[in-house]
Amino acid sequence: MFKQWSRKFPGLPRKVAEARDFVAALLEGEGSGPVDDALLIVSELATNAVRHTRSGWYGGWFLVVVSFGDDVVRIEVIDAGGDREPLLRSVNSDVEEGGRGLLLVTACAKDWGVQDRPGGRCIWAELARVSE
Ligand SMILES: Nc1ncnc2c1ncn2[C@@H]1O[C@H](COP(=O)(O)OP(=O)(O)OP(=O)(O)O)[C@@H](O)[C@H]1O
Ligand SMILES: [Mg+2]
Numbered sequence: 001m002f003k004q005w006s007r008k009f010p011g012l013p014r015k016v017a018e019a020r021d022f023v024a025a026l027l028e029g030e031g032s033g034p035v036d037d038a039l040l041i042v043s044e045l046a047t048n049a050v051r052h053t054r055s056g057w058y059g060g061w062f063l064v065v066v067s068f069g070d071d072v073v074r075i076e077v078i079d080a081g082g083d084r085e086p087l088l089r090s091v092n093s094d095v096e097e098g099g100r101g102l103l104l105v106t107a108c109a110k111d112w113g114v115q116d117r118p119g120g121r122c123i124w125a126e127l128a129r130v131s132e
Contacts, residue, residue: 011060
């Protein structure tokens with residue numbers, strides 16, 4: 001990973017759009033895609049942070065980190081943790097509503113994972129870089 005940018009956002013639903021804009025501007029600056037996949041990933045992960053962790057509590061925050069390697073773009077969302085665990089629903093789940101965000105992320109990412117961090121978690125996803 002050669003270049004890395006990060007920004008911290010207040011843990012509010014409307015800040016998810018700002019996180020998208022942040023990632024879009026970085027990808028544009030690098031002339032790198034896939035933009036649509038990257039924006040889907042940051043939207044889903046930031047939404048999860050706000051909705052499912054202490055990031056969404058009063059005074060909460062989430063951190064977005066974007067790293068560019070030669071062949072890969074890595075997007076990380078660091079949340080403030082809590083009682084829940086990121087859970088991948090089965091593709092054939094009967095549950096019609098909800099539980100699709102992480103499935104979408106895993107479908108478009110080359111690789112992804114969850115790491116414990118002090119006071120929270122990092123959910124990361126990597127995409128193969130393409131020139132836009
Ligand atoms: N960052 C996170 N920290 C803790 N738990 C999480 C986190 N992200 C997701 N989860 C848990 O994993 C479940 C699945 O997440 P997923 O994004 O797939 O579905 P959802 O957020 O419930 O619904 P949708 O994304 O379709 O609106 C969530 O319901 C939540 O319980
Ligand atoms: Mg979700």
